Structures are given as C-alpha cells and as structure tokens.
Amino acid sequence: MPEKIIPDIVVGRLPIYLRALPRMLEEKRRVTSSQELGERLGISAAQIRKDLSQFGEFGKQGTGYSIDYLAEQIRQILHVDRVWDMAVVGVGDIGSAVARYQGFSHRGLRVAMIFDSDPAKIATQESSFTVKDTKTIKESIHEAGIQVAMIATPSQVAQEVAEELVSAGVKAILNYAPINLTVPENVRVQYIDPAIHLQRMTYYL
Amino acid sequence: MPEKIIPDIVVGRLPIYLRALPRMLEEKRRVTSSQELGERLGISAAQIRKDLSQFGEFGKQGTGYSIDYLAEQIRQILHVDRVWDMAVVGVGDIGSAVARYQGFSHRGLRVAMIFDSDPAKIATQESSFTVKDTKTIKESIHEAGIQVAMIATPSQVAQEVAEELVSAGVKAILNYAPINLTVPENVRVQYIDPAIHLQRMTYYL
DNA sequence: TAGATTGTTAATCGATTAACAATC
DNA sequence: TAGATTGTTAATCGATTAACAATC
Structure with missing residues (x-):
C-alpha cells in the first residue's frame, strides 16, 4: 500500500x-x-x-x-509526541545560546550533547554539558543513537562536520553556518541565516 | 508607469x-x-x-x-550595496550573540544599537554597545533613522516591542521570539525559530 | 566554425482559493 | 430548527520546467 x-x-x-x-x-x-x-x-x-x-x-x-x-x-x-535528543557542534556564541535555550523541551526536542574542536573548550562546562571533542562525534553520536544535530561552527568546517554527523547516523541537520551543505538525499537539512532573512526585507526598503 | x-x-x-x-x-x-x-x-x-x-x-x-x-x-x-543600521531589542543569549556576530557587515547590515528593559543590564557594555533602555526605543531609533530591527525578547513582550519599533519608523523586523507578530502591512516581518525548522524535519524521521 | 549557455516562450505541474453539500 | 463550520471538489492561480532560437 x-x-x-x-x-x-x-x-x-x-x-x-x-x-x-x-x-x-x-x-x-x-x-x-x-x-x-x-x-x-x-x-x-x-x-x-x-x-x-x-x-x-x-x-x-x-x-x-x-x-x-x-x-x-x-x-x-x-513525531514530537516524544522528545528527540540533539547534538550541537560548535560552542561559539550561537552554539552556547542554543545549548542554554529552554524552549525546546516543550516542543519535542532537547540538547543532549555539545562538541567543539578547540582544546581550550573541550572538557569545560557549558550550561549543563561537558564539551566533547569533535573528534569523538562519530562514536558518541552513534552510541547515543542521536539523529538530530545543529551545526554552529565556522563555515570553513561546516561541510566536514556535516559529513561526520551523517556518518554517525544523523538524519536531520539544522545548519547555522552561512553555507550550503551537500548531504545524501536521505538526510534533511534546514538553514538558519539571519542575513538571508534580512536581505529578503531590504529589497522592499 | x-x-x-x-x-x-x-x-x-x-x-x-x-x-x-x-x-x-x-x-x-x-x-x-x-x-x-x-x-x-x-x-x-x-x-x-x-x-x-x-x-x-x-x-x-x-x-x-x-x-x-x-x-x-x-x-x-x-539594496545591500550600502550598509543598513539595525537595532537589537533584548540582550539575552540570542541578542548578545547577534550583537557580537561579525558576519553582517559584508552583507549590507550592521548592528548599531541594542536595548533591554532589565535595569541590571541598562547602561552596561555588551560587545561594543552600551545597552539602552527599551523605554527610549521610539526616540533613539527615530532619531537615528533606523528601519531594520531584530526582536530577541521573551515572547510575552514581543508584540508590544514590535509596535514600539513600528511607531519609531522600523519597516523590517526579524523576530526571534517564537510568536506571530501583527504589524501594519507596510512593515515586513521574518521569523527565526529553530524549533519550527527542527519539527519540519522530525516528520521524516 | 562548433560548442556552450543565455533569455524567453509555451507547456506542465502544483498549490491556493472558492464554493458548497454534509452535518454538528 | 437555524447558524456555523467542516471536509472536499472543482476552478483558478501561480510557479516550475522544458525547449529552443539567439548569440557569444
């Protein structure tokens, strides 16, 4: 059927x-x-x-x-009558704002893990999470069975992070880096880029 | 014509x-x-x-x-062959991340002013800005001729902030509060709500 | 010249709206 | 019952794609 x-x-x-x-x-x-x-x-x-x-x-x-x-x-x-664990990659301004955001849990989502590649950040505390090394993405995410992730890294590394996430089993990516990602067709990507939204409005000014 | x-x-x-x-x-x-x-x-x-x-x-x-x-x-x-000054209302996690974000200026936009209503934040320094009192929105924004603003306040006050911005002459609003705004039809609004994007993807999981 | 790629028209496809019978 | 509002069909509207003459 x-x-x-x-x-x-x-x-x-x-x-x-x-x-x-x-x-x-x-x-x-x-x-x-x-x-x-x-x-x-x-x-x-x-x-x-x-x-x-x-x-x-x-x-x-x-x-x-x-x-x-x-x-x-x-x-x-x-499918938000349950709660999905999410991984956040990149603990800059946006990544930590997202990690601290309280508004997800009522809406079927929850940050469960955060990653950064900066040795000065790895193993430190950020909100209620201990920052993990991006090198461990594949292992950690796969083990936790996480299927949803947010990319909040610099643009330069966003594509490789995406590939790492995909290889770890992630099927849905919310990308804050201002760059288009190429992913397999069974993986969904959504983009958040404030400048795109703003330029869409300056046309009318 | x-x-x-x-x-x-x-x-x-x-x-x-x-x-x-x-x-x-x-x-x-x-x-x-x-x-x-x-x-x-x-x-x-x-x-x-x-x-x-x-x-x-x-x-x-x-x-x-x-x-x-x-x-x-x-x-x-x-119209981004020039640089538009923007106002940011709400100096929480998102507001300060946006105020610090370096990526706007190449794309025709720049944060010029930030506001909050919390007395503990007003007059303090945030990134390169001194936080102004939201009570002064109308006056400050009008005087500066600002037409673009971002709302990064709690949902409860987003609508009234929007009205204040509109009365100050703002014509384009990027709203980070997870709520629909009602504005006059000559004012444009765009929304950024990560949960909306994420729920759009969980459907397919 | 031969090959490539535009700008544009016409055809197709898909999304939105209008209208209304069904029915609470 | 009378009024309101759904779910659905058909009509309309708009967006996308295919195709190709023009031309670099």
Missing part, C-alpha cells in the same frame, strides 16, 4: 499551526476554527482545512477544532 | 544566490553558469535564469555569468 505523499510545503506549515495552539490554550480558549487560526497566522482558512485534511478529520462541523486535541494530533504527525 | 511586481518567492531566492557567489570567488572562479550555480544550491538552472531575467540581462550566451558582476547586480537589487 503506497503511503500518501504529503507536499513538503504542507509539512512546513504544521509546526506553525502547532506553535499557535498552546498560546490559545493559555488564553483559556478550548475550541478554535480554521478562520480564527488563519487570521492569527495570516493564512487562509481554506488552506488550513485543506492541510489538516491530508492527515485526517480533526474538526467538527459547526463547532471547529478542539485546540487540545488538534495540538496532540499535530504532535503525533510531526 | 507601473513597476513590475516581482513575486516574493523570487526575491527570497536572491540572497541565496548572492551568498554563494563570494564563495566561488574565494575558489578563484571568475565565471559561472546557471547550471553550476544550480547544482551547488539544489535549484534548477532554468529557475535561476528565469529569476535573474526578471531584473535584467546579467549573463552572456555561451559563457555564463561574471561572478563579480552578478554579485554586484544582486546587491543593488536587494
């Missing part, structure tokens, strides 16, 4: 829907509609219904969606 | 093209083709040619594109 292929652009919107739902709960809302959610997010109601309907029927005619239930369903779809 | 409207998705790819070009120069390349650039970026050659042709004719049949010339043209299109 061939599994239905969901467009990547639809998958990409699910985390945005999911992020909004706990905020609505905080406001003591219990039920929402595609229209209300759409207005908050600047997305059309039709699109939200269409996206969600790819995965099942989560709403009730006349009433809308139970916020709690919808959030739980999206968590399951995205 | 109505100016041609360029799709936002095309504008969004220009910074990606631009980022790759100086790297090619470093490798002593002087000329490239849509095919070569496309292979590096995982984008089709036809799309790159189509995108660029929206803005002019930058290549030569049979030869390709002069890397130097193309980069300069894209910089002009994106």
Whole structure:
C-alpha cells in the first residue's frame, strides 16, 4: 500500500499551526476554527482545512477544532509526541545560546550533547554539558543513537562536520553556518541565516 | 508607469544566490553558469535564469555569468550595496550573540544599537554597545533613522516591542521570539525559530 | 566554425482559493 | 430548527520546467 505523499510545503506549515495552539490554550480558549487560526497566522482558512485534511478529520462541523486535541494530533504527525535528543557542534556564541535555550523541551526536542574542536573548550562546562571533542562525534553520536544535530561552527568546517554527523547516523541537520551543505538525499537539512532573512526585507526598503 | 511586481518567492531566492557567489570567488572562479550555480544550491538552472531575467540581462550566451558582476547586480537589487543600521531589542543569549556576530557587515547590515528593559543590564557594555533602555526605543531609533530591527525578547513582550519599533519608523523586523507578530502591512516581518525548522524535519524521521 | 549557455516562450505541474453539500 | 463550520471538489492561480532560437 503506497503511503500518501504529503507536499513538503504542507509539512512546513504544521509546526506553525502547532506553535499557535498552546498560546490559545493559555488564553483559556478550548475550541478554535480554521478562520480564527488563519487570521492569527495570516493564512487562509481554506488552506488550513485543506492541510489538516491530508492527515485526517480533526474538526467538527459547526463547532471547529478542539485546540487540545488538534495540538496532540499535530504532535503525533510531526513525531514530537516524544522528545528527540540533539547534538550541537560548535560552542561559539550561537552554539552556547542554543545549548542554554529552554524552549525546546516543550516542543519535542532537547540538547543532549555539545562538541567543539578547540582544546581550550573541550572538557569545560557549558550550561549543563561537558564539551566533547569533535573528534569523538562519530562514536558518541552513534552510541547515543542521536539523529538530530545543529551545526554552529565556522563555515570553513561546516561541510566536514556535516559529513561526520551523517556518518554517525544523523538524519536531520539544522545548519547555522552561512553555507550550503551537500548531504545524501536521505538526510534533511534546514538553514538558519539571519542575513538571508534580512536581505529578503531590504529589497522592499 | 507601473513597476513590475516581482513575486516574493523570487526575491527570497536572491540572497541565496548572492551568498554563494563570494564563495566561488574565494575558489578563484571568475565565471559561472546557471547550471553550476544550480547544482551547488539544489535549484534548477532554468529557475535561476528565469529569476535573474526578471531584473535584467546579467549573463552572456555561451559563457555564463561574471561572478563579480552578478554579485554586484544582486546587491543593488536587494539594496545591500550600502550598509543598513539595525537595532537589537533584548540582550539575552540570542541578542548578545547577534550583537557580537561579525558576519553582517559584508552583507549590507550592521548592528548599531541594542536595548533591554532589565535595569541590571541598562547602561552596561555588551560587545561594543552600551545597552539602552527599551523605554527610549521610539526616540533613539527615530532619531537615528533606523528601519531594520531584530526582536530577541521573551515572547510575552514581543508584540508590544514590535509596535514600539513600528511607531519609531522600523519597516523590517526579524523576530526571534517564537510568536506571530501583527504589524501594519507596510512593515515586513521574518521569523527565526529553530524549533519550527527542527519539527519540519522530525516528520521524516 | 562548433560548442556552450543565455533569455524567453509555451507547456506542465502544483498549490491556493472558492464554493458548497454534509452535518454538528 | 437555524447558524456555523467542516471536509472536499472543482476552478483558478501561480510557479516550475522544458525547449529552443539567439548569440557569444
């Protein structure tokens, strides 16, 4: 039975829907509609219904969606109804900010390990972690069964770090280095580069 | 004369093209083709040619594109052939990492001012900046004529900070707080939220 | 000249929106 | 019941790709 292929652009919107739902709960809302959610997010109601309907029927005619239930369903779809251990490579400004960030654990992710190649940093304490030598990436990550990693190294070494991570079994990489990575097609990469986002806006200034 | 409207998705790819070009120069390349650039970026050659042709004719049949010339043209299109001053609001882990980041200036941007509301931080030194009181946002930013800002505050105050920035004349906001902002339609917002990118990948794990 | 690669058009593909029957 | 809102289909819209004449 061939599994239905969901467009990547639809998958990409699910985390945005999911992020909004706990905020609505905080406001003591219990039920929402595609229209209300759409207005908050600047997305059309039709699109939200269409996206969600790819995965099942989560709403009730006349009433809308139970916020709690919808959030739980999206968590399951995205596999964040569990917690994924992550490795961070590069303990510079960004790497340590990420290591200290408290916001991941509610969202199905957690930093479990950090690496650097600088002898002055290796074996020191950073947040609640002892910095490991990047030379041990393959062994440590493989042993821990970690599949998700963030690269926060200088651009020059990002590609080789990526290859090391892949050989250790990593399947999802979030890259903070401002460079395009080449990885096998069964590995996913996402990029965070503030300058890219900013240049996208300066066009309109 | 109505100016041609360029799709936002095309504008969004220009910074990606631009980022790759100086790297090619470093490798002593002087000329490239849509095919070569496309292979590096995982984008089709036809799309790159189509995108660029929206803005002019930058290549030569049979030869390709002069890397130097193309980069300069894209910089002009994106208005990063100058340097934009930016304000950073929130001097936590992310805010200070951004304030210290050296990579903006080559790309047409520069942090010029940082703000926090914590009395323990106001007037202290952070990187090369003296932290200003968020209460002075409107006055300081307006006086400096700053149009670009980054929000790196807790989510709870991000919306009100955004409104303050807008009233000070800011037209482009990069938001690190994991929350959707509501702004007037002449103001652009881009979001950076690592958890969103990560959840987009855990779907496939 | 022969080979390569652009810029552009037309064809294809895919995503978004509008509309509405079903139904809570 | 009347009103509201879903899930889904068909229509529209927009983006990507293929193909090729032009030309360096």
